[in-house]
Structure formats: structure tokens, C-alpha cells
Amino acid sequence: MNKKLGAALCAAGVLVFATLPAHADSGAEQRFKSIYTAEWKWRQEKHLARDDSSGASRELPHEDAASQAARLAYWQGVLAQLNAIAPADLPPPERINFAVYRAQIAALAEALRFHEYEMPVNADSSFYTNLAYSARSGYKNAQEYRSYLHQLGEFPRYFDEQTANMRAGLARGFTPPKVTLAGRDAPLASVADAATPQDTIFYKPFKQMPASIPAAEQEQLRAEAVAVIRDQVQPTYKRMLAFMRTDYMPRARTTLAAYALPDGKAYYQSKIVEFTTTSLSAEQIHEIGLSEMAKIRAEMMETIRASGFKGDLPAFLQFLRTDPQFYAKTPQELLMHAAWVAKKFDAKAGDYFGYLPRRRFAIVPVPDDQAPYYTAGRGGPGVYLVNTYNLPSRALYSLPALTLHESAPGHAFQMPVAMEQKGLPPFRRGYISAFGEGWALYAERLGSEMGIYENAYETFGMLSYQAWRAARLVVDTGIHAKGWTRAQAQAYLHENTALADHEIETEVDRYISWPGQALSYYLGEMAITKARHKAEAALGPKFDIRNFHDTVLQLGSVPLPVLEARIDQFIADGGTNPYQEK
Structure with a gap:
């Protein structure tokens, strides 16, 4: 493990909980749970919480500048509440949750602080390519199809808000570099220039529908899909395509570095x-x-x-x-x-x-x-x-x-x-x-x-x-x-x-x-490999690769210092995994 990386992990001391005392303050635990419970409910109400467990399309969030400012204020308030809680006062499982949650809220707030929403397009992906994934989902019942149709009907409002944000980004030089945008209008053209609604990606879920939906209802849903794609989706894509080709792409910045963006050095560090x-x-x-x-x-x-x-x-x-x-x-x-x-x-x-x-x-x-x-x-x-x-x-x-x-x-x-x-x-x-x-x-x-x-x-x-x-x-x-x-x-x-x-x-x-x-x-x-080598050296013949891998994966997606601390506990427990299936 590179010494500089190890030092940087330790520098994030608020996240490293393995050496904290084992006692817990029930008041701190309740305050923390009330904070994230309320915030998550708010996130759902604002349609900002993604749920991958269902194929149903979710509501599209509001992306206008006023909504973005309100989110920033809300998440900054959440951070202030979190800063009033000492991780040492939480029980060990909640220390993990705290570390993950605080990092998550901090990242959301930082992105808003730098107005990252003004650049919803890059060389890899964009808000409009992300929307196409809902068309590749499998819908199980008529209600999910209606939810999907409702989402398609929101496209004009959603695209108008994104376009306004992109114009604001253009005005202050906060865009992707022009050279990286060549050809990134193709997904827009594939929808805007399609001969019929049925030829667009957004009609795909209707080509093969579950047999559990009655035939007459299937035909009704298909007719509604044709109408909303023809009257809402394709015109929206045509407007966005024209904006990209005549305004946004020609005027995008010619510099490459994040350092060249407004407050670029601080933005890149974030x-x-x-x-x-x-x-x-x-x-x-x-x-x-x-x-x-x-x-x-x-x-x-x-x-x-x-x-x-x-x-x-x-x-x-x-x-x-x-x-x-x-x-x-x-x-x-x-x-x-x-x-x-x-x-x-x-x-x-x-x-x-x-x-x-x-x-x-x-x-x-x-x-x-x-x-x-x-x-x-x-x-x-x-x-x-x-x-x-x-x-x-x-x-x-x-x-x-x-x-x-x-x-x-x-x-x-x-x-x-x-x-x-x-x-x-x-x-x-x-x-x-x-x-x-x-x-x-x-x-x-x-x-x-x-x-x-x-x-x-x-x-x-x-x-x-x-x-x-x-x-x-x-x-x-x-x-x-x-x-x-x-x-x-x-x-x-x-x-x-x-x-x-x-x-x-x-x-x-x-x-x-x-x-x-x-x-x-x-x-x-490097962090995972370092953790494995440390466990192998400490446990010797007790080291079981299955237990190590299960411990890492069952932890879920966490900041690297949390992973490091969890493997320290894995070592202290003798290389056992309490979640191992019997």
C-alpha cells in the first residue's frame, strides 16, 4: 500500500471508527436515526431517491435553479445536524451508517455548491441518455406502464429545466470541453428524427407486454404511448437537438482542465x-x-x-x-x-x-x-x-x-x-x-x-x-x-x-x-488489496478467502476508511464472518 494513500485514509479520522470506544449514547443514536429518516422521506418526496428494486419509472425531479438552491440549503442543514453528533456516541453498526451517510450528504451538497447541475452532459453520459434506461426496463403490470407514460409526459418540463441550467453554465464557462461533445447529439437525433413513435427507444416496452394485461388494455396503452411520444417526447427531443447543435456545442469551452473552470481548483478537489x-x-x-x-x-x-x-x-x-x-x-x-x-x-x-x-x-x-x-x-x-x-x-x-x-x-x-x-x-x-x-x-x-x-x-x-x-x-x-x-x-x-x-x-x-x-x-x-494482505498476515492459517470476500461485499458500498476499519474488526474477530450463510 502506498504510504501517501494510507496517510490520506487515516486523515479522514471522522470515518475511522474501529478504535473508538464501544459505548453508545442512545440519545445520539435516536437523533441520528431521526435525521436520516426525515431526510430520506424528503428525498423521496422530491423524487431524488433512486430505487433499483422496481422496474417502475419514477417521477422526474424538478431541476430548476430554485429547486437546486432549496436542496443545497436543506442538505447543508442536514450536515449541520450531523456535525453535532459525535460518532463515538453511536453503537458500532451506526458508526458505519454515519460514515456512509455523512459522506453521501457532503457529496450531494458539494455538487450543488459548485452548481454541477449546470453541466448535465458529458462525454460518457447525459440526462437524456440516462432517461433511455427506463425504456429498457421490464414493466410487470398496467400500473407500471402508466407510471412510465406519466414520466414520458414530463419530458417537456424536465428538458426545459435542464436547458435553462445548461444556458446558465454556458454563460459562466461551466461546460464540458467542446472537443468531448462531438457526436454526443446522436442519441437525441435517434429520437427526434425517428420516422414514427414506434421507431423510438421509448416505445420498446410496448412491443412485448406481459400476457397478464388484457389485450384490450394493451392496445389502449400502446395508443397512449404513440400519442405521448409523438406529441411530447419527439418535439422535446427536436428542441434539445437544435439547442445542442446550434448553441451549446459550438459555444462550449475550449479549455480542458477542471482547474480552468470557475473556482476550478476547489471544484476538482471536491x-x-x-x-x-x-x-x-x-x-x-x-x-x-x-x-x-x-x-x-x-x-x-x-x-x-x-x-x-x-x-x-x-x-x-x-x-x-x-x-x-x-x-x-x-x-x-x-x-x-x-x-x-x-x-x-x-x-x-x-x-x-x-x-x-x-x-x-x-x-x-x-x-x-x-x-x-x-x-x-x-x-x-x-x-x-x-x-x-x-x-x-x-x-x-x-x-x-x-x-x-x-x-x-x-x-x-x-x-x-x-x-x-x-x-x-x-x-x-x-x-x-x-x-x-x-x-x-x-x-x-x-x-x-x-x-x-x-x-x-x-x-x-x-x-x-x-x-x-x-x-x-x-x-x-x-x-x-x-x-x-x-x-x-x-x-x-x-x-x-x-x-x-x-x-x-x-x-x-x-x-x-x-x-x-x-x-x-x-x-x-489498493485499499482492498492492503486490507487483504493485512488480514492474511495477521490471521495466518485462520485466513479464509471466502470469509474475507463475504465480509467486504456484505458491508455494502462504503468509504475506504470504513472498509479498512471493518477489516481490522474482521481480524480482531479471528477472521470469522457473522453473516456467513450456514
């Missing part, structure tokens, strides 16, 4: 805190990245020698990027390879995990309108999305690492485990990037122990992905704090990873327009 849950500075993270890259480079060279290849790293990377043996010829072939890796994990799962999630996942291609600018894959509860666009950029040797990261034991495994834990307050269902992305990257490394990688090329693919995430520490801070150019960032990834140039371009644009998020992965993996 994103570091949010995405890493540490107090590290940009300079410290940059140095950690350079140090870790050197270690991974040594592993890569060993693997090249093991492959039998005669040549240096640049020659090997060129070989991997150009030899046809490493690339699928059809989208179906790529999807089948991904499915094969996922099933290889299933054969080994019981040896490394005691608790297996009930929820399964599907493997599906990234939608066509998003694929050209999307990552290689993405996973979550119930789904592993595989990008089949531009097959020469989707290397088979890196597919095993990608699959472990996005499906199981990564995101499509970790998130359901967290969601299935009983007795947790609703705010614990949230996602903390440093933990979630750190775990998924750790899952890639775990593949070596599990025997998932079948040859030196696949092992190199895993190492290339490790280097990719370590390089993010260098590139993200280089762009946002050290004045790096887009070309400089692309060159760094080209020289240090086996990523295809197309993927390098889309990834760098994502880092440019989403400051700090790229820092989550490697710092999170």
Missing part, C-alpha cells in the same frame, strides 16, 4: 474527495500513479517473456493491436466469448465466495445509438453490457478481465450482494465509486488466482487493464491539474496499455469531461 473518499491532493495521486505504473510495467515485461514474443513492449503492443487472432469477427462471437468467461467464473465461485447473490445477469450489446462513444462494457444489477461496435477495438485477450470487472465477481455480482443485505437503512443502497470500482478492479486481479486467464495473452490483457487504471491516476490529474493536452493523455495510454486507439480516444474524452471519476478504480483496489 471531486477527488467524492470519488476517492480520501484527502489526497492531485499531486499526491499523480505520484502514486507514476509509481504504480512502474510496478505494473515490470509485470508486463515478465508476461511478454512468458508468451515467447521476441521484442520490446511497443512491438508487443503493436502485435496485439494488429494480429487478427485477437479479435472477434462478428458481434455474436464477442458476446459468446464474454458468456464463456462468465460461466468459467461460475465454476469457481464457491471456492472464493460463501454468499452468492440471488439476482442473475443478462449479457446484452450496448445500444447502437450509444455504442460509438461508450466504454467497452458496463455492468450492474441484472445486466452486463458488451460493446460490439468497432470490433477491431474489442480485443479478446482483454475480454476476460473486462467480464470479471463488469459481471461477476464485479459489478453485476457486488451490487446485488449489497442490495440483498437485510436491515440496512435505504441510503446504504447507494453507490460509492471508490469501493465499487475498486472492488471490480480487484476482481480482475482475482481472476489470476481463480485460473480464469488461460494464456500469457489474457494475463497481459489483465495487466494492461491494471495499467489502464493506474494510468488514469496520472492522466486525470495531468489533464485537470497539470495542464496536459488531449494528445498528451492519449499518447500516455497508447504507450503504456494495449488499448485500441478508438477506446483510448473515448476514454480520454470521458476523463476530460468527468473530472475525478477515473481516480476511483486504482485507489479503491
Whole structure:
């Protein structure tokens, strides 16, 4: 573990509870519960609480400036109430809840303080691409379909509010860099220019409806869908498309760095805190990245020698990027390879995990309108999305690492485990990037122990992905704090990873327009690996990898200092997991 990272974790002392006294003040516990209970109810009333347990569409929140200011005032008030509670006065389980909750509220307030809502579009995602996910949900009954139709009817109001915010961002130079917005209007065009409502993504849920809904009611719902898409959704998308093409994209800022934004240095530091849950500075993270890259480079060279290849790293990377043996010829072939890796994990799962999630996942291609600018894959509860666009950029040797990261034991495994834990307050269902992305990257490394990688090329693919995430520490801070150019960032990834140039371009644009998020992965993996090594050293023959993994995952998504403290308790308990299924 890098000493700077360890020091930064300890610096967040308010979150580290393992060394606090075990006594509790029932008054403090009740005050804390009343605070988060009231806030969560308010969050639900304002339609800000996301519930992934149901396919039903939720109400769209109000995004106007007055609503944003009211939220900021409310959450700042919640923080003031939390600051009046000493974590030492809470029982141990509530100390975990307090640490998670306070970090969550602080991040929400900071985003509002910097008016982040004025930039609801970036190279990776946007409010309008996020809305399309409701169209890919499965609705179970007529009420859920009506809820979905109601949401579609809210699009004009919702888009008008987002447009007003974007205009405010334009006026003060708070936009994504212009270079990262090229082509990001395509999802808008796919709806605005569709020949009929039935040709849009938003009609998809009506093409195959549950048989439990009577045929006559199905036809009525379909007719309502056609009307609302024709009269509300498509005109809204046409207006937004015109705004993007004639106003927003041409006038977006030409600078790249977060430091160049209004109050940019403080803004970037707030994103570091949010995405890493540490107090590290940009300079410290940059140095950690350079140090870790050197270690991974040594592993890569060993693997090249093991492959039998005669040549240096640049020659090997060129070989991997150009030899046809490493690339699928059809989208179906790529999807089948991904499915094969996922099933290889299933054969080994019981040896490394005691608790297996009930929820399964599907493997599906990234939608066509998003694929050209999307990552290689993405996973979550119930789904592993595989990008089949531009097959020469989707290397088979890196597919095993990608699959472990996005499906199981990564995101499509970790998130359901967290969601299935009983007795947790609703705010614990949230996602903390440093933990979630750190775990998924750790899952890639775990593949070596599990025997998932079948040859030196696949092992190199895993190492290339490790280097990719370590390089993010260098590139993200280089762009946002050290004045790096887009070309400089692309060159760094080209020289240090086996990523295809197309993927390098889309990834760098994502880092440019989403400051700090790229820092989550490697710092999170380092914290999990440090915790494991500490437990192995302390417990010796008592260490059980299943208990360790279950303890980490059943904790849910938490700040890294909370994870560190929980593993200290795991060690003190002799390596047992009280939640282990018998």
C-alpha cells in the first residue's frame, strides 16, 4: 500500500471508527436515526431517491435553479445536524451508517455548491441518455406502464429545466470541453428524427407486454404511448437537438482542465474527495500513479517473456493491436466469448465466495445509438453490457478481465450482494465509486488466482487493464491539474496499455469531461488489496478467502476508511464472518 494513500485514509479520522470506544449514547443514536429518516422521506418526496428494486419509472425531479438552491440549503442543514453528533456516541453498526451517510450528504451538497447541475452532459453520459434506461426496463403490470407514460409526459418540463441550467453554465464557462461533445447529439437525433413513435427507444416496452394485461388494455396503452411520444417526447427531443447543435456545442469551452473552470481548483478537489473518499491532493495521486505504473510495467515485461514474443513492449503492443487472432469477427462471437468467461467464473465461485447473490445477469450489446462513444462494457444489477461496435477495438485477450470487472465477481455480482443485505437503512443502497470500482478492479486481479486467464495473452490483457487504471491516476490529474493536452493523455495510454486507439480516444474524452471519476478504480483496489494482505498476515492459517470476500461485499458500498476499519474488526474477530450463510 502506498504510504501517501494510507496517510490520506487515516486523515479522514471522522470515518475511522474501529478504535473508538464501544459505548453508545442512545440519545445520539435516536437523533441520528431521526435525521436520516426525515431526510430520506424528503428525498423521496422530491423524487431524488433512486430505487433499483422496481422496474417502475419514477417521477422526474424538478431541476430548476430554485429547486437546486432549496436542496443545497436543506442538505447543508442536514450536515449541520450531523456535525453535532459525535460518532463515538453511536453503537458500532451506526458508526458505519454515519460514515456512509455523512459522506453521501457532503457529496450531494458539494455538487450543488459548485452548481454541477449546470453541466448535465458529458462525454460518457447525459440526462437524456440516462432517461433511455427506463425504456429498457421490464414493466410487470398496467400500473407500471402508466407510471412510465406519466414520466414520458414530463419530458417537456424536465428538458426545459435542464436547458435553462445548461444556458446558465454556458454563460459562466461551466461546460464540458467542446472537443468531448462531438457526436454526443446522436442519441437525441435517434429520437427526434425517428420516422414514427414506434421507431423510438421509448416505445420498446410496448412491443412485448406481459400476457397478464388484457389485450384490450394493451392496445389502449400502446395508443397512449404513440400519442405521448409523438406529441411530447419527439418535439422535446427536436428542441434539445437544435439547442445542442446550434448553441451549446459550438459555444462550449475550449479549455480542458477542471482547474480552468470557475473556482476550478476547489471544484476538482471536491471531486477527488467524492470519488476517492480520501484527502489526497492531485499531486499526491499523480505520484502514486507514476509509481504504480512502474510496478505494473515490470509485470508486463515478465508476461511478454512468458508468451515467447521476441521484442520490446511497443512491438508487443503493436502485435496485439494488429494480429487478427485477437479479435472477434462478428458481434455474436464477442458476446459468446464474454458468456464463456462468465460461466468459467461460475465454476469457481464457491471456492472464493460463501454468499452468492440471488439476482442473475443478462449479457446484452450496448445500444447502437450509444455504442460509438461508450466504454467497452458496463455492468450492474441484472445486466452486463458488451460493446460490439468497432470490433477491431474489442480485443479478446482483454475480454476476460473486462467480464470479471463488469459481471461477476464485479459489478453485476457486488451490487446485488449489497442490495440483498437485510436491515440496512435505504441510503446504504447507494453507490460509492471508490469501493465499487475498486472492488471490480480487484476482481480482475482475482481472476489470476481463480485460473480464469488461460494464456500469457489474457494475463497481459489483465495487466494492461491494471495499467489502464493506474494510468488514469496520472492522466486525470495531468489533464485537470497539470495542464496536459488531449494528445498528451492519449499518447500516455497508447504507450503504456494495449488499448485500441478508438477506446483510448473515448476514454480520454470521458476523463476530460468527468473530472475525478477515473481516480476511483486504482485507489479503491489498493485499499482492498492492503486490507487483504493485512488480514492474511495477521490471521495466518485462520485466513479464509471466502470469509474475507463475504465480509467486504456484505458491508455494502462504503468509504475506504470504513472498509479498512471493518477489516481490522474482521481480524480482531479471528477472521470469522457473522453473516456467513450456514
